[in-house]
Amino acid sequence: MTKMTHQTIRQSILERIQKGEWALGDLIPGEAALAEEYGCARTTINRALQGLADEGLVVRKRKGGTRVCNMPVRQARFDIPIVREQVEAFGGHYRHQVLRKVEKVPPLSIRTRLGLEKGAKALQLDTVHLADGRPFAYEARWVNLKVVPQIRSAPFDEVSANEWLVQTVPFSSGDVSFSAVAAGKDVASALECKEGDALFVIDRTTSLAGEFVTTMKLFYREGYQLYSRL
């Protein structure tokens, strides 16, 4: 190995771990020792090891040293899909259709998720995403009108609610969860599938500076897979 970047070193250390040079839970040499072995500065080793630690492959502790993580494959990063891109990635023609757009008092589960007061209204927005004219995913969304009142006059013929929100609301954090549910009547008819079919669901709530902006369930037809390398 001629070039010694923190990346090559990181890769090299990873391979040594994979080869079993250090067992699970074992202590690996200190930064100083590795620096000498690789013939580089301790800073460089530090960066390499920090990288591995970020990925969850090693655990580092001051004074305690660095040790190989006990639970090898532990974390996966998933790209949260954007429906339009998914469809277009397969060469399909994307289109969406708003099935419902009403302001009303949401059910309790949604109310708590959006942090609304009792009796407050929110915008309910149901959309089907189509690939080449055929249903691909069904989106059931609630939007907090206090945070984004402008959504009332948004042009949903052109952009989807998701894309509009992304462009309008600066930046947001939130949470996601994945689960499986049986298709209800509404969803089944919108997706043109059978009632009771197993659907993959992405449930997502986004917030901005402590205020909840929107919560959404995205139902995919049976067979859909969310994939990731480790």
Added chain:
Amino acid sequence: MTKMTHQTIRQSILERIQKGEWALGDLIPGEAALAEEYGCARTTINRALQGLADEGLVVRKRKGGTRVCNMPVRQARFDIPIVREQVEAFGGHYRHQVLRKVEKVPPLSIRTRLGLEKGAKALQLDTVHLADGRPFAYEARWVNLKVVPQIRSAPFDEVSANEWLVQTVPFSSGDVSFSAVAAGKDVASALECKEGDALFVIDRTTSLAGEFVTTMKLFYREGYQLYSRL
């Protein structure tokens, strides 16, 4: 802000993005400029921005500068669950039961996944994971006997196949995917649920130095959720 670590600066920049100081896709000031503004070295700003880039919040390009990412919430990190821990996290008593353990020629789909030759045998291992004596998840696994022949004599009364593999095979990479399926007859009876119930499935294949070690499907009962903050 008295202390200026790369972390505080990173947080500060994040907040400025969230407040909308720089719009989506906008160029943010260069490292040199920010370093002066925050009164720190360029190196420190570099680390802060790299961190944001790793998370996918900004995109960096040499000469092109750093710009706020167009698609805000883009990636989520999930902890790939270990069933025993999940059960014990809820205060439940974990137990597992091996339903099947046979060596046989696997179907084509499994054969290609494990990279086996035609006619080669593999170990099929089906397990139910129980929480307080009640079915929690069903595991259907195939193990490549060429890579881990010792598994034939592993004590599966005590440890689950997953834990045994984790402890025995040094370190591994692989892939995961999530999906939803309707419960088949076998799975339904093992999980004591109705046939056709919507199950959440984690599908995982692990490999070691280019050789496939094992592939597994983990079926969770309806209602199970995999959660992550963004």
Added chain:
DNA sequence: CATATTTATATGTACACACATAATAAAAGG
């Protein structure tokens, strides 16, 4: 002997500097 205190040590972080690299913008050449 159990508990508090100190000390040694490995990682964490910041800085100033130098040079590498990619990509754009400007200048030179045909």
Added chain:
DNA sequence: CCTTTTATTATGTGTGTACATATAAATATG
């Protein structure tokens, strides 16, 4: 005017140094 070459510029990375901080281990204390 188009193409090629040459700066310019912002990020990427490595080094050596200094000090901060957490914590395991050794030591002192009651």
